[in-house]
Amino acid sequence: GVRKAVVSTQSTGKACVDHHVYLEGSLLKPNMVTPGMQCTERATPEEIGAATVIALQRSVPPAVVGVTFLSGGQSEEDATRNLNAINQYQDPGRKPWKLSFSYGRALQASVLKAWQGKKENVPAAQVELKKRAFANHQAALGQYAGDVTGASGSDSLFVPNHQY
Numbered sequence: 700g701v702r703k704a705v706v707s708t709q710s711t712g713k714a715c716v717d718h719h720v721y722l723e724g725s726l727l728k729p730n731m732v733t734p735g736m737q738c739t740e741r742a743t744p745e746e747i748g749a750a751t752v753i754a755l756q757r758s759v760p761p762a763v764v765g766v767t768f769l770s771g772g773q774s775e776e777d778a779t780r781n782l783n784a785i786n787q788y789q790d791p792g793r794k795p796w797k798l799s800f801s802y803g804r805a806l807q808a809s810v811l812k813a814w815q816g817k818k819e820n821v822p823a824a825q826v827e828l829k830k831r832a833f834a835n836h837q838a839a840l841g842q843y844a845g846d847v848t849g850a851s852g853s854d855s856l857f858v859p860n861h862q863y
Contacts, residue, residue: 712759725763730768768785770802779834806835
């Protein structure tokens, strides 16, 4: 949960300081704090938003410019809703960083499904990309209304033992 995420992020922060990384010119690209994919207890976007922001508050220096989240195998819609909840989360603590997205699978799944490798499907794929980009832009502002659906919207994008 939050403790494990904090320890992991603190280790990253210490490594940055040890190597004299210019924090004011850096972006952090973590996953959100979510239950593991095999966990039977699901969390709401609001719970994920709170856990993620608390972990960041406890471990990420305010000098870091922004946090651009990976989707971590979440569905397109889950990743967007969770980013929205992170940006809507309010508490006495601060959120001094820009909180945005750096998705791969959660930005491309509907695009690839629409395209299917066929030239004639390029316009449909472009429409899907614009929809996903707009939905995540809204979520980065905390203004996503959940009204943008894609061809792969709630499909799980989890890949066991995924390696980059």
